[in-house]
Amino acid sequence: xxxxxxxxxxxxxxxxxxxxxxxxxxxxxxxxxxxxxxxxxxxxxxxxxxxxxxxxxxxxxxxxxxxxxxxxxxxxxxxxxxxxxxxxxxxxxxxxxxxxxxxxxxxxxxxxxxxxxxxxxxxxxxxxxxxxxxxxxxxxxxxxxxxxxxxxxxxxxxxxxxxxxxxxxxxxxxxxxxxxxxxxxxxxxxxxxxxxxxxxxxxxxxxxxxxxxxxxxxxxxxxxxxxxxxxxxxxxxxxxxxxxxxxxxxxxxxxxxxxxxxxxxxxxxxxxxxxxxxxxxxxxxxxxxxxxxxxxxxxxxxxxxxxxxxxxxxxxxxxxxxxxxxxxxxxxxxxxxxxxxxxxxxxxxxxxxxxxxxxxxxxxxxxxxxxxxxxxxxxxxxxxxxxxxxxxxxxxxxxxxxxxxxxxxxxxxxxxxxxxxxxxxxxxxx
Amino acid sequence: xxxxxxxxxxxxxxxxxxxxxxxxxxxxxxxxxxxxxxxxxxxxxxxxxxxxxxxxxxxxxxxxxxxxxxxxxxxxxxxxxxxxxxxxxxxxxxxxxxxxxxxxxxxxxxxxxxxxxxxxxxxxxxxxxxxxxxxxxxxxxxxxxxxxxxxxxxxxxxxxxxxxxxxxxxxxxxxxxxxxxxxxxxxxxxxxxxxxxxxxxxxxxxxxxxxxxxxxxxxxxxxxxxxxxxxxxxxxxxxxxxxxxxxxxxxxxxxxxxxxxxxxxxxxxxxxxxxxxxxxxxxxxxxxxxxxxxxxxxxxxxxxxxxxxxxxxxxxxxxxxxxxxxxxxxxxxxxxxxxxxxxxxxxxxxxxxxxxxxxxxxxxxxxxxxxxxxxxxxxxxxxxxxxxxxxxxxxxxxxxxxxxxxxxxxxxxxxxxxxxxxxxxxxxxx
Numbered sequence: 001x002x003x004x005x006x007x008x009x010x011x012x013x014x015x016x017x018x019x020x021x022x023x024x025x026x027x028x029x030x031x032x033x034x035x036x037x038x039x040x041x042x043x044x045x046x047x048x049x050x051x052x053x054x055x056x057x058x059x060x061x062x063x064x065x066x067x068x069x070x071x072x073x074x075x076x077x078x079x080x081x082x083x084x085x086x087x088x089x090x091x092x093x094x095x096x097x098x099x100x101x102x103x104x105x106x107x108x109x110x111x112x113x114x115x116x117x118x119x120x121x122x123x124x125x126x127x128x129x130x131x132x133x134x135x136x137x138x139x140x141x142x143x144x145x146x147x148x149x150x151x152x153x154x155x156x157x158x159x160x161x162x163x164x165x166x167x168x169x170x171x172x173x174x175x176x177x178x179x180x181x182x183x184x185x186x187x188x189x190x191x192x193x194x195x196x197x198x199x200x201x202x203x204x205x206x207x208x209x210x211x212x213x214x215x216x217x218x219x220x221x222x223x224x225x226x227x228x229x230x231x232x233x234x235x236x237x238x239x240x241x242x243x244x245x246x247x248x249x250x251x252x253x254x255x256x257x258x259x260x261x262x263x264x265x266x267x268x269x270x271x272x273x274x275x276x277x278x279x280x281x282x283x284x285x286x287x288x289x290x291x292x293x294x295x296x297x298x299x300x301x302x303x304x305x306x307x308x309x310x311x312x313x314x315x316x317x318x319x320x321x322x323x324x325x326x327x328x329x330x331x332x333x334x335x336x337x338x339x340x341x342x343x344x345x346x347x348x349x350x351x352x353x354x355x356x357x358x359x360x361x362x363x364x365x366x367x368x369x370x371x372x373x374x375x376x377x378x379x380x381x382x383x384x385x386x387x388x389x390x391x392x393x394x395x396x397x398x399x400x401x402x403x404x405x406x407x408x409x410x411x412x413x414x415x416x417x418x419x420x421x422x423x424x425x426x427x428x429x430x
Numbered sequence: 431x432x433x434x435x436x437x438x439x440x441x442x443x444x445x446x447x448x449x450x451x452x453x454x455x456x457x458x459x460x461x462x463x464x465x466x467x468x469x470x471x472x473x474x475x476x477x478x479x480x481x482x483x484x485x486x487x488x489x490x491x492x493x494x495x496x497x498x499x500x501x502x503x504x505x506x507x508x509x510x511x512x513x514x515x516x517x518x519x520x521x522x523x524x525x526x527x528x529x530x531x532x533x534x535x536x537x538x539x540x541x542x543x544x545x546x547x548x549x550x551x552x553x554x555x556x557x558x559x560x561x562x563x564x565x566x567x568x569x570x571x572x573x574x575x576x577x578x579x580x581x582x583x584x585x586x587x588x589x590x591x592x593x594x595x596x597x598x599x600x601x602x603x604x605x606x607x608x609x610x611x612x613x614x615x616x617x618x619x620x621x622x623x624x625x626x627x628x629x630x631x632x633x634x635x636x637x638x639x640x641x642x643x644x645x646x647x648x649x650x651x652x653x654x655x656x657x658x659x660x661x662x663x664x665x666x667x668x669x670x671x672x673x674x675x676x677x678x679x680x681x682x683x684x685x686x687x688x689x690x691x692x693x694x695x696x697x698x699x700x701x702x703x704x705x706x707x708x709x710x711x712x713x714x715x716x717x718x719x720x721x722x723x724x725x726x727x728x729x730x731x732x733x734x735x736x737x738x739x740x741x742x743x744x745x746x747x748x749x750x751x752x753x754x755x756x757x758x759x760x761x762x763x764x765x766x767x768x769x770x771x772x773x774x775x776x777x778x779x780x781x782x783x784x785x786x787x788x789x790x791x792x793x794x795x796x797x798x799x800x801x802x803x804x805x806x807x808x809x810x811x812x813x814x815x816x817x818x819x820x821x822x823x824x825x826x827x828x829x830x831x832x833x834x835x836x837x838x839x840x841x842x843x844x845x846x847x848x849x850x851x852x853x854x855x856x857x858x859x860x
Contacts, residue, residue, distance in 0.1 A: 018722075022580055022722050026580060026581075026582065026722075029582060029647075030579070030580065032647065032760045032764055033579045033647075033759055033760055034579075035761075131577070136723075137578075137720075137722070137723035137724065137726065138577075138726060139572070139573050139576070139577025139578065139726075142569070142572060142573070142576060142577045143569050143572070143573065143577070146569070146572060146744060146747065146748060146753070147561070147569020147572045147573070147741075147744050148567075148569065148740065148744065149460070149463050149464075149743065149744050149747040150452055150456060150460065150739065150740045150741075150742075150743025150744055150746075150747065151456075151740055152456065152459060217459075217462065217463075275708065275729065278705065278708050285727075290567075290740065291736075292448075292452050292456075292567070292736040292737065292739055292740040292743075293566075293567035293730065293731065293736060293737045293740035293741075294567065294730065294731045294736065294737060295730060295731070296567065296568060296569075296728070296729065296730035296731075297715075297727070297728070297729040297730065298726070298727070298728055298729075299705065299726065299727035299728075299729075300723065300724065300725060300726035300727065301723065301724045301725070301726075306721075306722040306723060306724065307722065307723050307724060309580065309722055310578065310580045310581055310720065310722040310723035311577075311580075311723075312580075313579065313580025313722075314576060314577050314578065314579050314580055316580075317576070317579040317580065318576065321754070321755065322752075322754075323576070323753040323754070323755065324751070324752075324753065325751065325753065329463055330462045330463055331465070334462060
């Protein structure tokens, strides 16, 4: 058997401790699959003395993760520090400079610096892999980069954030409101104390930028991702979605056409029988469309110590076996600079909920506004009556452009009887 | 750029022609992803002059595929002849003897000779890959072998035959009977003129034996797969399943415990909300359970020229990149000889439909028989009344052993008022 693959781990939070646990418990299995042992030699974290439930006394300790990446006795560095810059980035760069492979779970880092870091890894002749950065344990990066390598990918969409999916699923199942369910998710550990990155779609946008790059062979363009979160979704919208045959999901969607790449993360209504609609709770799912393979669906646990450690281990086994793929599927220098299209170029059907004063003539004003914007209805629902009070009016449109819709929404908001900013949710075919 | 990967293709049926089409149309993309061109140099088939919709005049022609595997100017041979022995096997062996990699879509061949062929490929220092042999374009072999390499797989189950799934889905959607839907599937090209291998579960069993080997690191044991097809499923059973909250699917199930491996292919009732229940029509799906990753679901097109060619191309790109994995995840010599457990060791709940004469006392006799076998009911349904006529009685049981169930069924069949052999379908948790 070949010499062990020596591994240094930077960051010993939940995922770091889970990775140590996996590498220990599965040592024999991994050695068989990799053809050599996977041996942790060094670790680094902020606090050496924290009880993490795993023994670290047998590893060389580094206070400074960058120093570890530069000088530890290791062939591969696992970066689990997190953050889009700072120590995480420095660790990767130090590893490359000293000829070490990097495995990371850091979507923020790669969303911001992926193309650049991929080029640095290539120049150093080492791997930069990140299966754990997208959709937890689901091997979706491998699937796109290798399993579907024979296809031109035309579109992908996915549920990429378990926190949001848990919240939306629970809202639907219980009829409760967003704030209430978020508070519960925080208690259960499914949402962070500061949940902004999750609920505002930023985390999903990080992941989408990476998927998009691998799918289309384009440079990572996080700034090109249109991002909108779920904090404005009301229990009422979820009920209307159900009535209309849809479910509301926070989707990441990437599409490529001859003009460029659409990358967007926003709440979407998808048909209740679409595969992605069945991905519930903390699960993640990714649906890809390839020209030869057709539609492929991957689903599984998107976060947590076990699934994330599973993905890290898969990358380490690849390195141990000498299996290498360019970070984003093709050499960094050949990644295209295909432009990301602005959101106002999007077209599709829309759901709009308006809170209006229940009096004659209001709907005529709304209808006139939409007519002026050349937007046609598919359906209109006004279930409750409360003369003189405020009631919801829900409408769905046929396909129209985002630009037209935004103009119409601004005009509708200006109507005196419309008492709240319109609640708009895009409808996707799933 | 490195020299092209030279490819010889044996067998130019639907999949062979599809593979030529893909390699031609995606040539630039594949070259980018593989770092070198994928160049077909030689082909072989039974009939040189058939119009296949693809140009083959630029390739060296071989009447004899084995001769091609031995002497063509090729680094890799794609075996698309089919069949568990004969030319297909000889082609693989000739390729290994002459140091050529093999990519195959042939599940029958590997189900019967997989361990042996894997050893021969290893001895020759070449790859033997078969992503196309299981679940068409879904990259499930890669997912198990590489993406989930950090996990001990405890169980997997899947819909592995699109023909059966199309038939069962159509039966459910239309209420029509098996023979009728099979005839239609044959007309549509979803079923072969001789559909035996598909509808009797043999094709699914071939695939299950391969998945099982990769999942558990065990020798391929096709003979250890219990196999039962769908030809006895009646429209009535599908209706009862619906009423009881289940769907009927032909499942391949592999489980490993401390005693050995259970491998079985049979119709199963799965909860209507289980992920596998949502895999409909010609789609395939595989659900795996790993100790760290939890449940992962993969779904997509399980057959057809495009999806199968997609899987062949993925294997070729791996070879072109020098990415190698042992055929069944670990070196052939280390595959375990874990025994396959006989079906009578299975335990689970059961659905049984009896056609009985509608007269007082019949059910008491049935109940006594089940009591004697120590099997307890979960539910009993007798919807229709037709005094003196034959009516269905449906019962579901709590968990019991297959051995006890088979004894009880034999005893029930001997009851005079029971007019048909009992219709038994196993219930799975999905």
